[in-house]
Amino acid sequence: MDRKFVLFAVDAVLINIAILLSYYIRFDQVLPAVKLNEYMWIAVLFTGTRLLTFSHFRLYDRMWQYASIGELISTIRAVSLGTVINVFAGFFLVPGTVFLSKGVVMLDWMLTIILIGGSRLGWRMIRDGCAKNACTAGSKRILIVGAGDAGIMVAKELRNHYNGSIQVVGFIDDDPVKHNLQIMDISVLGGRETMPQIVAQHRIDEVIIAMPSVGSKVIRAIVALCQQTNARVKILPGMFDLIDGKVTINEIREVEVEDLLGRDPVKVDLAKICKYIKGQVILVSGAGGSIGSELCRQIVAFKPKVLLLLDICENNVYDIEMELKELTSIPLIPLVKDVRDQDAIKKVFKEYKPKIVFHAAAHKHVPLMEANPEEAIKNNSIGTYNVAQAANLYGAERFVLISTDKAVNPTSVMGASKRVAEMIIQHLDRTSQTNYVAVRFGNVLGSRGSVVPLFKKQIMKGGPVTVTHQDMVRYFMTIPEAVQLVIQAGTMAQGGEIFVLDMGDPVRIMDLARSLIKLSGFTPGEDIDIKVTGMRPGEKLYEELLTADEGVNSTSHQRIFVAKPQEINTREIEAALRSFVSGWAPHGQAETEQWFQRFLPDFKIVWHGQSQKRTSQSESISGLEEIAATFEDK
DSSP states (O other): OOHHHHHHHHHHHHHHHHHHHHHHHHHSSOOOGGGHHHHHHHHHHHHHHHHHHHHHTTTTSSOGGGOOHHHHHHHHHHHHHHHHHHHHHHHHHSTTOGGGSHHHHHHHHHHHHHHHHHHHHHHHHHHHHHHHHHOOTTSEEEEEEOOSHHHHHHHHHHHHHSTTTEEEEEEEOSOGGGTTOEETTEEEEEOGGGHHHHHHHTTOSEEEEOOTTSOHHHHHHHHHHHTTSSOEEEEOOOGGGSGGGOOOGGGOEEOOHHHHHOOSOOOOOHHHHHHHHTTSEEEEETTTSHHHHHHHHHHHTTOOSEEEEEESOHHHHHHHHHHHHTTOOSOEEEEEOOTTOHHHHHHHHHHHOOSEEEEOOOOOOHHHHHHSHHHHIIIIIIHHHHHHHHHHHTTOSEEEEEOOGGGSSOOSHHHHHHHHHHHHHHHHHTTOSSEEEEEEOOEEETOTTOHHHHHHHHHHTTOOEEESOTTOEEOEEEHHHHHHHHHHHHHTOOSSOEEEEOOOSOEEHHHHHHHHHHHTTOOBTTTBOEEEOOOOTTOOSSOOSSOTTTOEEEOSSTTEEEEOOOOOOHHHHHHHHHHHHTTOOOOHHHHHHHHHHTTOTTOOOOOOSSOOOOOOOOOOOOOHHHHHHHHHHO
């Protein structure tokens, strides 16, 4: 039988019951026979009008097993409109009838709402009651952390989608006002400090963190408490990760390390960013890398005129180009070029004349650069000069160097090569019309060579997880967060600054390893071992974002600071630049160490294998203009 026909029939009966009950309550008697003719007219009028208004408010197009306050409000509106129409029509069709007296009309309005709304909500109550009774001993027992809007929506979704297979046992919330209250017949059992006891007492199988607006410090604290229990932990992502802020079961996922190490969403000045990127030719070097590719993803959202994708790896260029083509119609120019190739870089700038340059191309692996130090200089230092000088010669407005915390008091070849790159762009900034800046930050989650993917691979293989030192600490930031701040820092460029990003609190790598093992469902030391392997060449126990002499000044953005300028050795910088354009580069560890010490007198390379013969280098000095002219002529 058609569902709507059944509802029409039930509603017609309930409408007439409301009319007769209203008369009975108002006059304290059953409808007498003398009033039967009046009732027949009223019954036809009231029934027809109400069924039409119910249809108008689409009460027959709703799934009443999921009825909520919204459906009740629609019922009240439909009944109210029907009552108004009935009163006006009744005065013409059945004048003087007792059924239109104020008392009967008001009683009929209330009783109709109660009977119609009650029939719908009653079905919902029966369904929920059956679902609750259907929870068997084998059903999954769920505890929801957060009794706010998100937590309530999660509870509703779980009930609607997993009828009988799960049981939401209770809520946890830090608001003491909510404690011992009930929401949807589910108790708020206490605050988060009581979670281990509640999980044990109620035999909880799974904890769902439904607090999408809180910061990572709170998430870390909650996860730490959950890890004291045997319950699995899942999380609802932050609201900025949800589409339109809507909560669905599909968004609930396992807790990831990004949830523990990330911070509140970055607030960016969209107007300023659009102003300097929109309609411009933008070049991203290292466009296929972790940072470079995310730069490209975010830049296209600000509608540049053209985006140049420059990378030495053809596969990387292909991947990011194909990805971006699905996101945007902005012209993309794939450029398989090496930043160490002066002529190739000059041709790119001469042909396309980019106005904004984000230089992300770099060798970043600390141990590999210790074993191949001259390659770090060629790529990170000489490569930076090639791109930066081309930006000067062909009229780029801004040049943003992606730097690293390892450039501060460097103990690694990689860090030293990036510190020299910072010095180069500061030196170029003194005479160029281009504004050169560097943005310095620490480790990014998910980047190639990051410790997190390594730990995950080791856990998948059954361990051991390798940590180089039990006291080692690092700063971490998500790739999208770092890139948002890099782009924002570009709006602040006046020339010569080194911007330092707020990296939050440092994280012990040993603690990170333990958390990842626990999040993977294992017990550290039992299921997965942690092995301390010893520090690798060039590593520090902790990274720094500033030298002792730099200090910082604040900027207009609370997460971005600018290092106070330091004096740099102009004579050595100019000598190095001259050697760059002549094609010279140091070879071997001994010569490389000697070259670095011209800029960083205290720098030492940790030696690998046999020493190599040191060679001398001409140190003829010339001004920056002469060097630039030599570069342009090559």
